[in-house]
Amino acid sequence: MKKKVTIYDIARELNVTVSTVSRALNDSKSISKETKEQVRDMAKKMNYSPNKLAASLKSGKTFTIGVIVPSARVQFFASVIHSMEDHLKSAGYGILLYQTNESLESEKQGVKTLLEAQVDGIIASLSLETETDVSHFHEVIRQGKALVLFDRSFEGLTVPSVTLNDFKAGYMAAEHLLKKGFKEILYMAPVQNIGIFRRRKEGFIAALKDYCVPNPEEKIHYGTLSIEGGRTFIRDLNDLPQAIIAGDDFTALGMLRELQERKNEKVAVMGFANEVFSEFITPSLTTIEQQPYKMGQECARLFLNMSQKNNIYDNPEEVVLEPILVKRASTK
Amino acid sequence: MKKKVTIYDIARELNVTVSTVSRALNDSKSISKETKEQVRDMAKKMNYSPNKLAASLKSGKTFTIGVIVPSARVQFFASVIHSMEDHLKSAGYGILLYQTNESLESEKQGVKTLLEAQVDGIIASLSLETETDVSHFHEVIRQGKALVLFDRSFEGLTVPSVTLNDFKAGYMAAEHLLKKGFKEILYMAPVQNIGIFRRRKEGFIAALKDYCVPNPEEKIHYGTLSIEGGRTFIRDLNDLPQAIIAGDDFTALGMLRELQERKNEKVAVMGFANEVFSEFITPSLTTIEQQPYKMGQECARLFLNMSQKNNIYDNPEEVVLEPILVKRASTK
DNA sequence: TTGAAAGCGCTACCAC
DNA sequence: GTGGTAGCGCTTTCAA
Numbered sequence: 178m179k180k181k182v183t184i185y186d187i188a189r190e191l192n193v194t195v196s197t198v199s200r201a202l203n204d205s206k207s208i209s210k211e212t213k214e215q216v217r218d219m220a221k222k223m224n225y226s227p228n229k230l231a232a233s234l235k236s237g238k239t240f241t242i243g244v245i246v247p248s249a250r251v252q253f254f255a256s257v258i259h260s261m262e263d264h265l266k267s268a269g270y271g272i273l274l275y276q277t278n279e280s281l282e283s284e285k286q287g288v289k290t291l292l293e294a295q296v297d298g299i300i301a302s303l304s305l306e307t308e309t310d311v312s313h314f315h316e317v318i319r320q321g322k323a324l325v326l327f328d329r330s331f332e333g334l335t336v337p338s339v340t341l342n343d344f345k346a347g348y349m350a351a352e353h354l355l356k357k358g359f360k361e362i363l364y365m366a367p368v369q370n371i372g373i374f375r376r377r378k379e380g381f382i383a384a385l386k387d388y389c390v391p392n393p394e395e396k397i398h399y400g401t402l403s404i405e406g407g408r409t410f411i412r413d414l415n416d417l418p419q420a421i422i423a424g425d426d427f428t429a430l431g432m433l434r435e436l437q438e439r440k441n442e443k444v445a446v447m448g449f450a451n452e453v454f455s456e457f458i459t460p461s462l463t464t465i466e467q468q469p470y471k472m473g474q475e476c477a478r479l480f481l482n483m484s485q486k487n488n489i490y491d492n493p494e495e496v497v498l499e500p501i502l503v504k505r506a507s508t509k
Numbered sequence: 510m511k512k513k514v515t516i517y518d519i520a521r522e523l524n525v526t527v528s529t530v531s532r533a534l535n536d537s538k539s540i541s542k543e544t545k546e547q548v549r550d551m552a553k554k555m556n557y558s559p560n561k562l563a564a565s566l567k568s569g570k571t572f573t574i575g576v577i578v579p580s581a582r583v584q585f586f587a588s589v590i591h592s593m594e595d596h597l598k599s600a601g602y603g604i605l606l607y608q609t610n611e612s613l614e615s616e617k618q619g620v621k622t623l624l625e626a627q628v629d630g631i632i633a634s635l636s637l638e639t640e641t642d643v644s645h646f647h648e649v650i651r652q653g654k655a656l657v658l659f660d661r662s663f664e665g666l667t668v669p670s671v672t673l674n675d676f677k678a679g680y681m682a683a684e685h686l687l688k689k690g691f692k693e694i695l696y697m698a699p700v701q702n703i704g705i706f707r708r709r710k711e712g713f714i715a716a717l718k719d720y721c722v723p724n725p726e727e728k729i730h731y732g733t734l735s736i737e738g739g740r741t742f743i744r745d746l747n748d749l750p751q752a753i754i755a756g757d758d759f760t761a762l763g764m765l766r767e768l769q770e771r772k773n774e775k776v777a778v779m780g781f782a783n784e785v786f787s788e789f790i791t792p793s794l795t796t797i798e799q800q801p802y803k804m805g806q807e808c809a810r811l812f813l814n815m816s817q818k819n820n821i822y823d824n825p826e827e828v829v830l831e832p833i834l835v836k837r838a839s840t841k
Numbered sequence: 842t843t844g845a846a847a848g849c850g851c852t853a854c855c856a857c
Numbered sequence: 858g859t860g861g862t863a864g865c866g867c868t869t870t871c872a873a
Contacts, residue, residue, distance in 0.1 A: 181652075183866055194844050199868060207842060229625045230571065231866035234562045234849050241605070241626070249581065250591035252785070259582035262608050271626060273573070274604045276594050293561045294573070294603060320513075430789055453584070454786025457762055515850055526860050531852060539858060563850035566865045 182225045191219055202227070233295065241271045242480060243291030245301035247279045247329075252452050253469050254302065257327065260473025261300065268481055270297070281306035288313040297484065298323030300476050303331060308370040318490060323483040327476050328467075329373050337483065337493040339475040343373045346465045346500035347380025350422045350447055353463070353502055355388045359420040359445055362390075365400045365410055367424040374424070377449075381422065400424060407431020420445035420508065426452040426464055433460070433507065445508040451501075460506035468498050514557045523551055534559070565627065573603045574655075574812060575623030577633035579611045584784050585801050586634065589659065592805025593632065600813055602629070613638035620645040629816065630655030632808050635663060640702040650822065655815040659808050660799075661705050669811040669825040671804050675705045678797045678832035679712025682754045682779055685795070685834055687720045691752040691777055694722075697732045697742055699756040706756070709781075713754065732756060739763020752777035752840065758784040758796055765792070765839065777840040783833075792838035800830050 184198040191198070193212070200208045201216035219225075233239040242265060246254040262272050273296055275287035284304045291299055299317050303326070311331050317324045318336065326338040347364075354362050364381045367374050378397065385393035400410045407428035411417075412435065421444060423429035429448030436444055447463040448455065455462040475496045483489040516530040523530070525544070532540045533548035551557075565571040574597060578586040594604050605628055607619035616636045623631055631649050635658070643663050649656045650668065658670040679696075686694050696713045699706050710729065717725035732742045739760035742753075744767065753776060755761035761780030768776055779795040780787065787794040807828045815821040 181866090185866080195867080196845075196869080197843055199866095200843085203868085209842060212842080226621075227625055228566075228627060228866050230562055230566045230627045231849090232868070234560075234566055234851090234866080235868045237849080239562065248591060249594065250588050252584070252587070255584070255587035256582050258606070259580060259608065262581065262606055263610075266607075271622065272606045274590070274594055274606050275598075276591065278595075289558075290603065293559055295560060295562045434789075452785070454784075454789050457766075457786050458789045459791035513850090517850080527851080528853080528861075529859055531850095532859085535852085541858060544858080560850050563865090564852070566850080566867090567852045569865080 181228070182223045183228070184225075187216060187219050187223060187225060190223070191215055237295075239295045239297055240269050241273050241294065241296050242323075243273045243275060243287070243294070243296040243299040243301075245275045245277060245284060245287045245291070245299060247277050247302065247304055249274060249276055253328075253450055253467060256469035257302075257473040257476070260470045261477050264474050264477035265480070268477070270480075277304040279305045281310060285313040288317060292317065292320065292322070296322070298325070298480050300325045300327065300480060302327050303329040303371070305368060305371060307331070309333070321489070323480055323489055325476050325479045325483070327472055329371055332372055335493055336490065337479040337495065339472050339479065339496040339498065340373070341467050341472075341500055342497045343376035343500075344380035344383070346449065346467075347377035347382075347422075348384045349380075349500055349502050350449075350465060351381045351384035352388070353504070354420045354422070354445060354447070354508060355384065355390070357420075357445065357508060360390065361418040361420070362396055363414075363418040363421045364397045365422060365424050365428065366397050367400065367402050400428065402428050404428070404431035404434070407433075408435040411435040417444050419443075420447075423448045426450045426455045426462060429462055429464070429507070430454070430458060433458070433462070447508050451503055455503075456505070460509070463505045463508040464503050466501040466503050468501065471498055513560070514555045515560070516557075519548060519551050519555060519557060522555070523547055569627075571627045571629055572601050573605050573626065573628050575605045575607060575619070575626070575628040575631040575633075577607045577609060577616060577619045577623070577631060579609050579634065579636055579661075581606060581608055585660075585782055585799060588801035589634075589805040589808070592802045593809050596806050596809035597812070600809070602812075609636040611637045613642060617645040620649060624649065624652065624654070628654070630657070630812050632657045632659065632812060634659050635661040635703070637700060637703060639663070641665070653821070655812055655821055657808050657811045657815070659804055661703055664704055667825055668822065669815065669827065671807040671811065671828040671830065672705070673799050673804075673832050674829045675708035675832075676712035676715070678781065678799075679709035679714075679754075680716045681712075681832055681834050682781075682797060683713045683716035684720070685836070686752045686754070686777060686779070686840060687716065687722070689752075689777065689840060692722065693750040693752070694728055695746075695750040695753045696729045697754060697756050697760065698729050699732065699734050732760065734760050736760070736763035736766070739765075740767040743767040749776050751775075752779075755780045758782045758787045758794060761794055761796070761839070762786070762790060765790070765794070779840050783835055787835075788837070792841070795837045795840040796835050798833035798835050800833065803830055 184195045188195045188198045201213045277284040324336045330338040382393040402424045404427050408431040426448035429446050432446050449465045451464045451466040516527050520527045520530045533545045609616040656668045662670040698710050714725040734756045736759050740763040758780035761778050764778050781797045783796045783798040
């Protein structure tokens with residue numbers, strides 16, 4: 178472990194000043210070609226590696242962006258992170274990852290930690306617990322740093338965001354089943370504090386109204402998002418409907434399994450998210466694709482846009498991606 | 510966007526020096542209780558947020574650790590990342606993420622970027638292209654920074670690592686099939702430059718020898734890891750064997766689908782990785798569980814261990830996790 | 842085109 | 858128990 182080489186070492190070696198070295202390394206136009214070459218050669222020769230920390234401290238830019246997600250293990254978020262990293266990396270930004278595990282407290286801590294790390298911005302998807310308390314995100318804005326929300330956003334925050342058209346997603350799901358001729362459709366609603374689930378539910382209701390199904394509100398049952406939640410949902414029903422819209426693909430899977438064990442496969446089931454497995458289970462699952470790759474890409478774009486502007490929160494762009502209906506066997 | 514509050518502001522307000530403020534904030538024992546309280550109250554009142562960058566520049570510790578993976582979208586790596594972040598966060602460390610997309614060039618760039626960001630260490634899983642050129646990792650070691658390799662490690666690097674007992678994994682897979690009475694077993698081998706695949710293959714061969722199956726080397730066919738790769742593998746066979754060990758679960762899935770379309774399900778198929786979907790496809794897939802959560806946890810532990818030692822590369826600990834055979838319907 | 846020097850915000854050593 | 862101050866490695870303004 179040798180001592181680190183700094184621009185001072187290069188300067189001394191070349192009998193110039195650090196200013197010159199710094200400028201040469203940064204390709205400043207006020208430095209002669211020869212000097213630049215000399216400096217670069219020496220830097221390479223001495224195995225120089227810049228300390229970005231020092232540069233950041235001085236310049237105020239870290240070229241690091243904090244990403245806050247409920248869990249990096251969930252396929253959807255994993256894909257978004259993957260996409261973000263790819264698109265941000267090419268613009269010179271690194272990603273500092275923080276998982277909230279669906280806890281508001283953890284989310285607050287995450288924002289605090291990331292701000293202390295002096296990230297240039299934060300891209301976040303809210304935890305399930307984040308109902309109305311978004312004060313921690315106001316701090317991000319107050320500091321003049323870029324904030325981009327995705328998927329699970331909060332309407333009270335006028336910041337750039339990338340979301341799915343959840344209303345339409347709910348509407349599409351219902352319409353698909355209605356067009357298939359199913360009349361008795363049950364809708365499984367997850368917690369309602371999150372806008373994404375609320376809007377989706379509203380889309381469902383709207384579709385039923387448009388198709389003249391009476392009392393759509395009565396079709397809504399609450400449930401838990403998980404395979405077991407899907408099983409429980411079925412068990413708790415007195416009569417089986419013709420079709421069920423589950424809160425996500427895992428829940429839909431649980432429902433399908435529970436139904437199969439009862440030798441009763443006559444119920445159409447669909448999910449949300451288009452997980453990797455959904456195509457491969459039996460029956461293959463009809464679901465709504467949420468475009469995680471596109472979402473990550475758009476988040477990166479919005480952030481990079483902001484990093485070029487002065488008044489970053491003027492007219493925040495709200496990208497709304499279109500849900501895509503993926504028809505498969507489970508609603509045949 | 511107000512000007513940032515620094516310890517100078519707090520010091521001025523309280524008529525003390527920055528040393529006092531710094532020490533009070535860091536809970537130094539040489540500061541009186543009263544002063545600490547005053548400082549903390551004032552810090553809170555002024556909405557002070559420390560600039561970790563400055564602290565890092567001075568102290569040389571960033572409490573940030575670089576994580577290099579082929580892709581954060583792959584379930585296995587997503588789970589490891591999830592686990593690492595959880596375990597490292599509680600020790601005060603943040604994760605700077607870098608994806609190589611299986612490219613050596615990108616991996617080198619990643620190491621460079623992370624080192625420039627002054628990470629305290631790097632936890633990495635090698636790209637498929639990283640055959641023998643690991644010079645970039647030597648640079649990490651040369652700088653005296655902690656390096657931990659996981660899953661896809663490199664035997665030439667004597668650094669702490671967390672891997673699966675791949676030999677045993679291959680052995681277990683073969684043994685499972687042999688015990689089921691299958692004699693004609695085909696083994697699909699992915700690229701061989703990566704130690705993990707080589708050792709696994711050797712385990713397979715050893716098992717066949719132990720069970721007195723002649724010419725085990727002839728049972729090995731090379732193939733590509735993907736659903737399509739699995740389909741192609743089947744198509745390219747002249748005769749179907751009794752059982753096949755695929756390179757991973759996706760490939761196994763491709764094989765199963767190809768076989769199903771031929772109305773020929775008499776071939777037992779198993780995979781590696783225990784993906785989320787493997788339990789839910791039909792037939793459910795026998796596979797080898799690679800314990801990603803445990804792996805992430807152990808990586809975190811090894812890193813934290815190193816961060817406490819002086820000679821961090823003395824007797825590097827090599828954690829080898831046991832593969833777990835998950836028996837399911839596909840090899841019934 | 843290059844040099845000198847201030848300073849980003851914090852820590853830690855040396856005084857007192 | 859507290860103060861003074863020299864840097865950490867870099868950028869950038871002002872001079873020359």
